[in-house]
Amino acid sequence: MSTKTDKIDRLAELTATAEVSTGNSLWVEAWRRLRQSKMAIIGASIIAVFVVLAVIGPWIAPYDPTAQLWRGEVFTNRNLFVGPRAENWLGLDHLARDEFSRLLIGARQTLLVGIVATLLGFSVGALIGGTSGAAATLGGRLGQRIDTVVMRVIDMMLALPSLLLAVTIAAVLGQSLTTVMIAVGVVQIPIFARLLRGAMLAQGGKDYVIAAQALGVRNRRVALGHVLPNSLSPVIVQATLSLATAIIEAAALSYLGLGNPDASEPEWGVMLAQAQEYFDSAPMLAVYPALGIIITALGFTLLGEALREALDPKLRS
Structure with missing residues (x-):
């Protein structure tokens, strides 16, 4: 547990304390460095191809992915298969379905599960982490107690292996595609929560926060208008990396028979x-x-790593 939480806290601290010396905003500088990063270009290209195929797959797939194209004797013995040929670029599967068409259509479901699960984890995790971070930074003794209770619950979730937690949730909720999205999303919640909370704590001691408090600005406005926006960088980076994890975990749940019942x-x-x-x-x-x-x-991981380096000068190669 300590290793996982230490890495999250370290990412929050490094990104939250990043400073840009050129006078441009952090995001302007990050965009400039991203455009010059070969890793970012490769990752973005892979993601772009994946998204395009997922969107237009139903229109360019040569066959119905569920249709059996040949009911010949070869499929009576399921140890024989039709390999790649002119009319079926990747061959046919054990039920005589076109493999290329199934890959194209399958990309859409994979993308849908990854995006929805990551959005769920990001939304709920950011809400919990933002509330906990604001309470710990500006909420006094009561806020610190609330932060302590919330973080202990988050630590218990982080102590469980992510795949084991996802399998348990999916088994309890029942077999469905929605179940996979929820299970993978719940696994992401503690990561986003702890990351945003750590970034807000790092921002809480900044001069602009102390100055705003000295001027009599309400704590709620300081937290929502200043501390929170300046703490989102590591969370956005993590969201990109979490898409890769979500795709792998969703595939693992489907592989175990907990995904789409059809x-x-x-x-x-x-x-x-x-x-x-x-x-x-x-x-x-x-x-x-x-x-x-x-x-x-790999595409999401490369883009996430490049974005992390672009947002944090200490991690630039």
């Missing part, structure tokens, strides 16, 4: 699970969705 609907985690039985005879059925998951997660 197994005919294409989703990369479900496709990976279905291919496991035929891995010896048709390993590419597992390789295709696995590569999709890995490359997409």
Whole structure:
């Protein structure tokens, strides 16, 4: 638990204390450095391709992803498969469904789960972390007590392995795509909460906060109008990195059978699970969705790391 929380607190502290010496705003400087970062360009390019394919997939997919294209004798024995050919670029799966079409359509579900889960974790986590951080910074003794109670609950959530917590939530709520979104989103909540709270604590001792208090500005206005906006940088960076984690965890839950109950609907985690039985005879059925998951997660990770370096001069290479 200490290792995970220390990393979160360190990211909050480093980003919150970043200063730009050129006179431009932090975000202007970050955008300039992002445009010059090869890592950011590669990550953004991967994400752009993934998003475009997810959006236009239903229109460019050559076949219905649930339709069986050939009911021949080859599918009586499920150890035989039709490989890549002119009419099926990636071949057919064990039920004679076009693999390329299923990958394209499956990208949309994967993107939807990742975005919704991250937005859920970001929204609830930022609300909890912002409230706790404001209470600890400007709320006096009562605020510090509230912050202590909230952080102990967050620490208990962080102490649990994320995948184990997600599996437990998904098993309790039942099998559905919505369940996967909720389970993955709940896992993200303590990370965002602790990160924003740490950044707000780092901002609480700044000169502008002390000056505002000396001028008689209300604590609520100081917290919402000054401390909170200046503490969002590490949370935004974490949101980008969490998209990669959300995609992997959603695929893992689908692989374990906790995702969409309709197994005919294409989703990369479900496709990976279905291919496991035929891995010896048709390993590419597992390789295709696995590569999709890995490359997409890599894109979000590269962009997140580049954004973190751009926002924090101490981390610039």
